[in-house]
Amino acid sequence: DAKTTxxxxxxxxxxxxxxxxxxxxxISGNEYVYWYRQIHSQGPQxxxxxxxxxxxxxxxxxxxxxxxKSSTLILPHxxxxxxxxxxxxxNAGKSTFGDGTTLTVKP
Amino acid sequence: xxxxxxxSRYLVKRTGEKVFLECVQDMDxxxxxxxxxxxxxxxxxxxxxxxxxxxxxGDIPEGYSVSREKKERFSLILESASTNQTSMYLCASSxxxxxxxxxxxEQFFGxxxxxxxx
Numbered sequence: 586d587a588k589t590t591x592x593x594x595x596x597x598x599x600x601x602x603x604x605x606x607x608x609x610x611x612i613s614g615n616e617y618v619y620w621y622r623q624i625h626s627q628g629p630q631x632x633x634x635x636x637x638x639x640x641x642x643x644x645x646x647x648x649x650x651x652x653x654k655s656s657t658l659i660l661p662h663x664x665x666x667x668x669x670x671x672x673x674x675x676n677a678g679k680s681t682f683g684d685g686t687t688l689t690v691k692p
Numbered sequence: 693x694x695x696x697x698x699x700s701r702y703l704v705k706r707t708g709e710k711v712f713l714e715c716v717q718d719m720d721x722x723x724x725x726x727x728x729x730x731x732x733x734x735x736x737x738x739x740x741x742x743x744x745x746x747x748x749x750g751d752i753p754e755g756y757s758v759s760r761e762k763k764e765r766f767s768l769i770l771e772s773a774s775t776n777q778t779s780m781y782l783c784a785s786s787x788x789x790x791x792x793x794x795x796x797x798e799q800f801f802g803x804x805x806x807x808x809x810x
Contacts, residue, residue: 626804629782681736685734
């Protein structure tokens with residue numbers, strides 16, 4: 586499975602866009618990129634996934650570079666409730682989550 | 693909505709006890725997973741199951757076993773609990789993989805069981 590690299594922590598002002606990067610330089614052609622988040626004391630929650638094209642849903646947007654070696658999760662208007670740990674994983678049959686990025690949304 | 697439930701939110705056991713952690717999902721998912729989560733180590737996969745009575749080891753299966761007798765239920769068993777198994781245990785389920793890619797569909801997680809072994 587491809588490994589991912591994410592910054593340990595990020596801050597974002599409430600109401601602004603939060604852009605969370607992820608590097609997955611060893612991703613292979615048929616592996617999907619998934620994003621989850623985990624709010625304190627809860628299980629992780631699925632956000633979005635993609636293969637090659639950019640994706641958008643009601644929670645977020647996912648931008649995948651053309652070479653697929655990195656991606657960015659965008660929360661367009663971050664709220665205090667978006668404070669969480671965000672995990673980027675490349676899932677090819679087994680799912681192991683790293684430490685993710687702790688996003689803190691500040692008033 | 694998919695619902696994944698775990699038998700206990702908090703559990704305290706003594707060293708050497710046999711511990712059962714139960715997980716039930718109500719969406720007819722083929723795949724079920726057990727993880728443990730520890731500070732600084734992320735979520736590590738213990739075991740997963742892709743069908744009834746089928747299982748595969750994850751990254752850290754030592755000291756654990758699993759049972760899947762029915763599609764909706766996946767049990768994690770600690771045969772003889774030890775203090776280093778004190779952790780948050782998370783169960784998840786998903787639909788079968790995406791075609792030839794082998795990638796699983798998105799996983800749905802339960803609320804977790806915080807196990808303390810004294």
